[in-house]
Amino acid sequence: EASNLVNKIVYDSKINSFWIATDQFIVKLKQEEVVHTKKFKPNIIFKSERSTKSIALSSNSGIWLSWIPGLHKFKNSKLVYNSQKANAWHGNCYSIIANANGSLWLGTLNGLWKFKNGEFIYYGKHHKLLKTRINSLFKYKNKLFVGTKGAGLIIYNINNDSTQIIDTKNGLTSNSITSIVNYKNNMYIATNKGLNILNLNNDKDYQIKQFDQGNGLLSDEITELQVFDSTLYIAGKKGINYIDFKQFNSENKLINTYIEKLRIGTTDTIVKEKYELKHKQNFINISFKAISFKSKQNILYRYKMYPIATNWIYTKKNELQFTSLTPGSYTFIVSAKNKSGKWNPANTTISFVISKPFWLSWWFIALVIAWLIILVIAIIHKSLLSVQKENRLKKELNLYMKKAINSQINPHFLFNTLNSINQHILKNDKLISSKYLNRFSIYIRSVLNALKNDFQSLSEELRISELYLELEQLRLKEKLKYEIKIDKSVVSREIHIPTLIITPFLENAIWLGILPKKEPGKVEIFIFQENKTLIISIKDNGIGRKESLKLQSNPDFNLSNPNPENTLERIKLLNNLYSDKIDISYIDIDENENKYGTIVNIKIKINGDKKSSFLSN
Structure with a gap:
């Protein structure tokens, strides 16, 4: 009662017999018994312990x-x-x-x-x-x-x-x-x-x-x-x-393929050999089929998509997607393989031409290039004009800088100062004479050194201003008092301002405000900072701007008339050169309260950092 499940059969030509392996037995069967005998008793060689999966002749x-x-x-x-x-x-x-x-x-x-x-x-x-x-x-x-x-x-x-x-x-x-x-x-x-x-x-x-x-x-x-x-x-x-094998012919008929459906974007379109598409129509879905009754669904296809896929790509799918195609010409080729392994040489072909967007067309590129050339020329021209303007402003600035220095050491000021020192010498007041002569020499040297730079530290500017006030106080004695106050938030050594911008306004306050006044006068300087603005406030209790203008229009008025216009022009040039960073404003003290005088506020924009230098950017 041998098992009927046969796992392996091997023919042994040496003994003209078959070896048959079942789940339970190994059987030897002679060839003539298979050919001529309908019923035979198998020759069971032995009973196997387990299922035999394979036999090989030694x-x-x-x-x-x-x-x-x-x-x-x-x-x-x-x-x-x-x-x-x-x-x-x-x-x-x-x-x-x-x-x-x-x-x-x-x-x-x-x-x-x-x-x-x-x-x-x-x-x-x-x-x-x-x-x-x-x-x-x-x-x-x-x-x-x-x-x-x-x-x-x-x-x-x-x-x-x-x-x-x-x-x-x-x-x-x-x-x-x-x-x-x-x-x-x-x-x-x-x-x-x-x-x-x-x-x-x-x-x-x-x-x-x-x-x-x-x-x-x-x-x-x-x-x-x-x-x-x-x-x-x-x-x-x-x-x-x-x-x-003597009568066997393995060749089958070649399989023809055809394009079944074509979708551009989300729209189905009529199938044709060539398509002219816009640049946005770059998503293409192609469905194709092969006509074969024997192969049914088990058909192998190969395709190319020039120029992005120039080698054959094999697939059993009959639908392909091509996304984000760049502008250009494309050719899709597909064919199918029959059961005999033969590819149909008559490939099915379809072509696409995707146009370029207008910004990639030659005329647009030429227009952009021409526009860029014009823009570059305009930028260069503007830069040249800017450089020329800057050079011109710097020349004018240097001119007004020299005028500002000349105003600080003009002959009238030198004569008055030296005359005051001489009076002390005649009185044999050696200590005071020596003190003020030393101050005078330091002042002159500081003013001449300031000529070398357009900007200097606030501390240096205040030192020159204080020297000037000391010299004027020597001349005017009890007629003039002064006071300088600096807010703790101001780091005067690390903030830079235009050179000699304070002393012209001090000179104006003394000569046109304090001197015409019968009573003694006082000049006060307050330095403080609001947000990103440094404020230099110069206050005097003189006769005020209105009375000063009346005196200046009087032909009998014989005091020296200081002119702050040079300083104002220099500030104007600096603002043109450095984008409006200095502002000058005047405040007249209310006369109704029997108080007279003028306040000059010099506002200078600085960086957010308290230690930033003026015009560092």
């Missing part, structure tokens, strides 16, 4: 069997080798190839092994592709054809230890291979989705032909292949087919 007589697990050898109906006992090898082997030198190739659950001289060598250690479960092996010349479960066909070159993979991307009907045989220059590869014929003429570009139920197979799910004489036997789930 080169030195006997047979190799793969049980699950382990590898075994029988000779003269006796077990002569057991891998579990001899080598502790427990691999689950599904296919065996016996070599003439006595070694074996083993296709196992965890990949490819070799058994040689009693040693098991694992090839999956150095080849990632050879780690997959192997269902079938076939050795042809120097190559080992490895049929895997799920990874396709792996061709292992024994001579140079290299691997090559062929799968559904290359035209196989499935990546799960069940059996491999050879006839002449073709490999026949069985899968769970049909039969594949691999032509070996060109090992760089293998040609694959496909056969399935559309070609007459009883079932696409093939379990075993065998070649006997010139006949291929195909065992499937629904029975056995056979192919007589």
